[in-house]
Amino acid sequence: MAADTPPETTPRSAAGTATATAAPAGPGATTTGTATVGTAAPAGTAAPSGNGTPPAPAPAGALTPDAIGFLDALAIGLNATSPAYSLAAVIGPLVALVGVHAPGVMLASFVPMLLIASAFHFLNRADPDCGTTFSWVTRALGPTTGWLGGWAIAMTGVLVVGSLADVAVGFGLLAVGADGLADNTPVREALTVVLILLMSWLCVRGTEVSARFQNVLVLLQVLCLVVFAAVAVYRVYAGTGSLDAVRPAAGWLDPFGAGGPALTGGLLLGVFAYWGWESALNLTEETKDSANAPGRAGIWSTVVLLATYVAVAFAVVAYAGTAYLAGQADAEEDVFASLAREVLGGWDWILLLAVATSALASTQTTIIPASRTALSMARRRALPGGFAHIDARRGTPSTSTWWVTGTAIVWYVVIHRISENALADSLTALSLLIAFYYALTGIACAVWYRRRLLRGPGPFLLLGAGPLLGSAMLIWLLVESVGDMADPGNASSSTAWFGLGAPLVIVLFLAGAGVVLMLVRRAASGAFWRERPGVAPEDSVRRA
Numbered sequence: 394m395a396a397d398t399p400p401e402t403t404p405r406s407a408a409g410t411a412t413a414t415a416a417p418a419g420p421g422a423t424t425t426g427t428a429t430v431g432t433a434a435p436a437g438t439a440a441p442s443g444n445g446t447p448p449a450p451a452p453a454g455a456l457t458p459d460a461i462g463f464l465d466a467l468a469i470g471l472n473a474t475s476p477a478y479s480l481a482a483v484i485g486p487l488v489a490l491v492g493v494h495a496p497g498v499m500l501a502s503f504v505p506m507l508l509i510a511s512a513f514h515f516l517n518r519a520d521p522d523c524g525t526t527f528s529w530v531t532r533a534l535g536p537t538t539g540w541l542g543g544w545a546i547a548m549t550g551v552l553v554v555g556s557l558a559d560v561a562v563g564f565g566l567l568a569v570g571a572d573g574l575a576d577n578t579p580v581r582e583a584l585t586v587v588l589i590l591l592m593s594w595l596c597v598r599g600t601e602v603s604a605r606f607q608n609v610l611v612l613l614q615v616l617c618l619v620v621f622a623a624v625a626v627y628r629v630y631a632g633t634g635s636l637d638a639v640r641p642a643a644g645w646l647d648p649f650g651a652g653g654p655a656l657t658g659g660l661l662l663g664v665f666a667y668w669g670w671e672s673a674l675n676l677t678e679e680t681k682d683s684a685n686a687p688g689r690a691g692i693w694s695t696v697v698l699l700a701t702y703v704a705v706a707f708a709v710v711a712y713a714g715t716a717y718l719a720g721q722a723d724a725e726e727d728v729f730a731s732l733a734r735e736v737l738g739g740w741d742w743i744l745l746l747a748v749a750t751s752a753l754a755s756t757q758t759t760i761i762p763a764s765r766t767a768l769s770m771a772r773r774r775a776l777p778g779g780f781a782h783i784d785a786r787r788g789t790p791s792t793s794t795w796w797v798t799g800t801a802i803v804w805y806v807v808i809h810r811i812s813e814n815a816l817a818d819s820l821t822a823l824s825l826l827i828a829f830y831y832a833l834t835g836i837a838c839a840v841w842y843r844r845r846l847l848r849g850p851g852p853f854l855l856l857g858a859g860p861l862l863g864s865a866m867l868i869w870l871l872v873e874s875v876g877d878m879a880d881p882g883n884a885s886s887s888t889a890w891f892g893l894g895a896p897l898v899i900v901l902f903l904a905g906a907g908v909v910l911m912l913v914r915r916a917a918s919g920a921f922w923r924e925r926p927g928v929a930p931e932d933s934v935r936r937a
Contacts, residue, residue: 495706521687525671527539554797559585618747825874
């Protein structure tokens with residue numbers, strides 16, 4: 394790597410000795426003088442924050458080191474985004490907003506994701522902690538901001554796990570021809586709860602088991618999408634399509650073709666579609682070469698997603714035309730069910746299987762960030778110590794996993810009983826939480842490395858300007874979206890909750906609950922809040 398490549402650092406303890414962060418220390422750790430370089434503190438111990446006071450040791454126990462490799466992390470990062478489900482959910486509303494420019498908006502949405510993925514990569518090199526945003530924001534911006542970032546990650550899991558499992562069940566039943574059961578609400582709800590419990594059990598069983606399962610699902614999902622896109626494009630050029638086909642054009646890649654207001658809404662949908670790749674970094678303490686492999690997996694996940702999303706968007710828009718897709722905007726993911734029949738005929742189960750496996754894989758991988766973040770918060774005393782319990786035999790955070798699972802099931806059942814539209818509104822609220830903690834991470838990267846930004850074009854662009862630009866784009870989307878979501882007419886339910894749109898009320902409720910719980914925890918144990926933000930230390934540099 395070039396000399397101006399951003400350096401890796403390890404956080405400094407209160408005494409000035411460079412120590413590692415909360416990842417399992419492997420054999421072969423090296424030290425230079427008093428500085429430990431490129432290694433990590435044993436998992437299950439709390440790492441100091443910046444130059445602040447180190448908290449008391451956390452409960453014993455360690456995540457399984459070197460359980461997975463780069464390719465496993467890449468598969469998990471891809472599956473966490475649920476490509477087939479995400480495309481199914483956003484393609485109709487996206488085309489309704491921007492027309493044929495949907496591929497261009499997916500390309501534009503990639504830009505902030507790549508910039509934030511770069512920030513995740515370099516922060517992970519300095520601090521390979523399974524809590525990711527929580528740990529890094531705490532080090533750079535302080536414990537209160539870090540706690541809120543961690544809470545946002547945990548709540549994204551709670552909001553989306555039930556919806557993903559519901560889609561997996563619905564499309565799975567359609568794929569095997571059980572349409573009647575798919576339309577039976579009590580049966581579908583019961584199967585969804587069972588599926589969430591099963592995926593959580595796999596998470597607790599072991600990271601290696603989860604990785605093998607995810608590898609199979611990502612291959613199956615991508616293969617099905619490739620077959621669908623290839624057949625759709627072939628039928629467009631062969632003139633055998635059943636809808637208003639239009640041949641693809643390079644101009645579709647222009648994200649500004651539909652105008653500014655439409656672009657704002659489209660970018661927010663795009664951010665939702667890309668969300669989830671950071672699950673690869675939540676497994677950093679369980680990944681070989683934990684300082685580098687998870688970050689690379691996160692970046693490559695966004696690149697693979699870009700190619701997948703743009704290719705499938707071209708195929709779908711070309712085959713179906715904008716009028717058909719815009720008319721299906723309210724159907725959300727069900728648009729792929731109708732498209733499957735139009736494109737593949739009796740082979741429609743291929744695309745249905747793609748969406749089912751996509752949602753199934755993401756149900757499991759979405760539990761990972763929330764559970765690992767809760768574990769990291771408990772190790773630092775930001776949450777009660779019970780959440781830091783790790784199964785001694787399997788090396789997984791069993792307590793935090795089951796807590797996330799239970800909360801997600803309760804949320805799903807309650808919201809689902811209110812209405813299907815309320816469930817859709819909770820997914821819309823998800824985008825605000827995503828933009829919030831992604832933006833915090835980009836800012837934290839620039840602040841943590843602030844003393845290195847002027848040491849060359851590499852550090853300036855990759856550690857400062859890039860992450861800050863990504864954060865600025867996400868903050869802009871966040872502000873615009875709050876204004877849109879305040880209008881009840883823009884919600885799926887179209888019903889005012891306390892005079893506001895349902896998605897905004899859900900976010901405000903979760904934010905308020907987070908603040909209350911934070912204050913309660915701070916009153917019960919203030920150890921975490923005695924940490925102080927710091928900067929990347931000077932005496933523990935390692936260049937890649």
